[in-house]
Amino acid sequence: MTETPANDPSEGAKLVCRNLWKLFGPRARETLTALGAEATAGRLSAAGLVPAVRDVNLQVREGEIFVIMGLSGSGKSTLVRLMSRLVEPTAGEVLFHGRDLLSASEAEMIEIRRHKMGMVFQHFALLPHLSVLDNVAFPLDVQGVARAEREDRARKMIALVGLAGRENALPRQLSGGQQQRVGIARSLAVEPELWFLDEPFSALDPLIRREMQDEFIRLQSVLKKTIVFITHDFDEAIRLADRIAIMKDGAIVQQGTPEDIVLNPATDYVREFTRAVPRAKVVKVETAMRPAKGEPPAGIVPARTTVAEAAPMFLDGALALRVTGAQGETLGHLYRDDVVALMLGG
CATH class of the missing domain: 3.40.50.300 (P-loop containing nucleotide triphosphate hydrolases)
Incomplete structure (x- = not known):
């Protein structure tokens, strides 16, 4: 199997898809080659093909x-x-450990x-x-x-x-x-x-x-x-x-x-x-936090916690939480008003 070049930007990824296509129908490969950059879904369908996967790139x-x-x-x-x-x-x-499975x-x-x-x-x-x-x-x-x-x-x-x-x-x-x-x-x-x-x-x-x-x-x-x-x-x-x-x-x-x-x-x-996804379920507190200032709050929340997960920590009346990194260092403060605004759709 072919190897990924040493300077390839995808090096280190477990699985890589490059320009991956799957067309169902007669003479699919020949038609795709002939259309080249003009291989749109409409043109492929007009040629009698079903474009199931089109030019996928991911790592x-x-x-x-x-x-x-x-x-x-x-x-x-x-x-x-x-x-x-x-x-x-x-x-x-399709590259697995840099080797082409095809x-x-x-x-x-x-x-x-x-x-x-x-x-x-x-x-x-x-x-x-x-x-x-x-x-x-x-x-x-x-x-x-x-x-x-x-x-x-x-x-x-x-x-x-x-x-x-x-x-x-x-x-x-x-x-x-x-x-x-x-x-x-x-x-x-x-x-x-x-x-x-x-x-x-x-x-x-x-x-x-x-x-x-x-x-x-x-x-x-x-x-x-x-x-x-x-x-x-x-x-x-x-x-x-x-x-x-x-x-x-x-x-x-x-x-x-x-x-x-x-x-x-x-x-x-x-x-x-x-559209219907509550932002608080997705947004991490490190995105919603502000720069730390004043006395450090007593409550602590890890940076990768979502706002929705952190919200119950304000129920005891706290106005702010201290946001910490992987080593316990202070990254910023998360304020109750910002959490309320985000949970109400702000």
Whole structure:
């Protein structure tokens, strides 16, 4: 497989997509090459092609949760399948550790998916005749891992997702949320470097969905995985994401932190997409704080806390909080009046 040049700006990213396209239809590659810079969605459709993914460029950094979101039909699920070559791209590059996956043989891709990638989808696809333990151990069985080792690792993953004691249960004996936990444990059993999750909670009831998001946040705090997470729910995205890419008609229209996207929408589409999002749920106190002056307040809040999370700290009558950095140093002061203004839509 080809290597990334040493001076490439994407060096250090776990996963990189460059000029990535997926067109469905006859003579897709030839048509894309012929149109060149004029390969708009309209021209491609007129040529009888369906432009599922159009000229996507992104980088997923080590240890981050990168959320790809958009409405149904925006191309987000196709994009995540291109990243693992479950779907073959029409053009472009997918670099994993600087190596182009599109030049890998099918045998190489099978090994990469088995040993370096984990995948969780909306539909759990548990094997109904196998117990929880055997479902979680199944990918290790495929790898040829000895039974004692794979069962030991499977038990650890089951405990990690909070299902210790249910190892012998069959899928039909579990709730939807428990089944999804089994799916998550199974994908983690191979200890993947890169974890793909395609709308894993969208089929769950709202309360269970919230619980699974909390569980996911807890797991990530322990595991520090590099994650690509697909969703159409902006509330879910801002709870989970380090960075977000928003897709429309197969193209990425904006990417950045949740705060960047909510406060500085790049297009009318993104503005409408984020219109109903409470700013206080997204804005960090380091953005809302003012320079420190006067006596330091007694209350302390970390800089990366959201304003909504910090707001209850004012209920005891405090007028300001001291905002601290990673080493406990004072960065500024957060004032109650500013928090009230932001929470009321200012």
